Amino acid sequence: MTGRRLRVASQLTLALSLLLGGCAALPPGVFSTAPLQFQQGRLVDEPAGLPASANVAGVPFFSDDSHYCGPASLASVLVFSGVRTTPKQLIPQVFTPGLEGSLQFDLLGASRRAGRIPVVLPPKLGAVFEQVAAGFPVVVLQKVGLGARDWHYAVLVAYDLPGDRVTLRSSTARDLQLSIEQFDRSWAAGGRWAFIAVEPGQFPPGIDELTYLRAVAPLEGVAPEAARTAYEAALKRWPKAWIAMMGLGNLAYARKDYPRAAIHFAEAARANPSDGDPMNNLAQALLAAGDWKAAQGAIEVALRLGQPHPEAYRSTAAEIAKARAAALDPTQAP
Missing domain, CATH: 3.90.70.10 (Cysteine proteinases)
Structure with missing residues (x-):
């Protein structure tokens, strides 16, 4: 898994x-x-x-x-x-x-x-x-x-x-x-x-933060630059919009800029410390960047928080455990 x-x-x-x-x-x-x-x-x-x-x-x-x-x-x-x-x-x-x-x-x-x-x-x-x-x-x-x-x-x-x-x-x-x-x-x-x-960066009247970000999120897969512009504009308007931080992290991860993705996910974790999703994504970005030790620390926090997607956190933890085993015993590498 x-x-x-x-x-x-x-x-x-x-x-x-x-x-x-x-x-x-x-x-x-x-x-x-x-x-x-x-x-x-x-x-x-x-x-x-x-x-x-x-x-x-x-x-x-x-x-x-x-x-x-x-x-x-x-x-x-x-x-x-x-x-x-x-x-x-x-x-x-x-x-x-x-x-x-x-x-x-x-x-x-x-x-x-x-x-x-x-x-x-x-x-x-x-x-x-x-x-x-x-x-x-x-x-x-x-x-x-x-x-x-x-x-x-x-x-x-x-x-x-x-x-x-x-x-x-x-x-x-x-x-x-x-x-x-x-x-x-x-x-x-x-x-x-x-x-x-x-247009990305425009804010219609009467549209709140969550509605706007929910409308932006699907752009990540089809118009990533437009999504990036929209998320960055959203953070200027709502500096604590952790979902926008997560979105920027997703975009950086998709282009394999794992250090930048980790920065955005860490910012999201600080903005919303009671939610395990930012820490889960941070763990995945750190693992992709080759730092399984830091990834293990991040996923432990997500597991401790436990919500809202505990199965995803356990899946990430299993991936990190495989990377740790391979690092400590190269013969265990797949």
């Missing part, structure tokens, strides 16, 4: 539902009986300081009248964020022909491969409008028909509370306007799912 290096933030990633966008070009109707979040001209649970109206200027529009609303919507927000791409380039990444649509999971994955951080928003109108007010266009999933596949992705670019309307880049309409109730009912049918794609 080999020791297991732990990716703390990655383990906190929420499971995604498997709804997809079929991109029917129908006007949204009443498809949900969920309580409305805009009543009598006011938002329910309105964020403090939210402007009465806001518009994100300069959001690109990619017209689509087929099943490619997923690639079109994603291209819109990625190009806005500075990524050079087109819906056609994104189709192989996000479109599933057999389903005639795009899975939410694939949109998030393609965002990461483009070096952007996809942040899934709380299912609240106020949270979505807050991002628009901050200058972030929002990809939303709507139910736009009665059929099982009448799902549609669009990009919310503006809202007007006094005027009771929202504006979307949608299908063949560059500036589709709906009442807030119309939009909310079509959006609620899919669980009010929405996300933004942000």
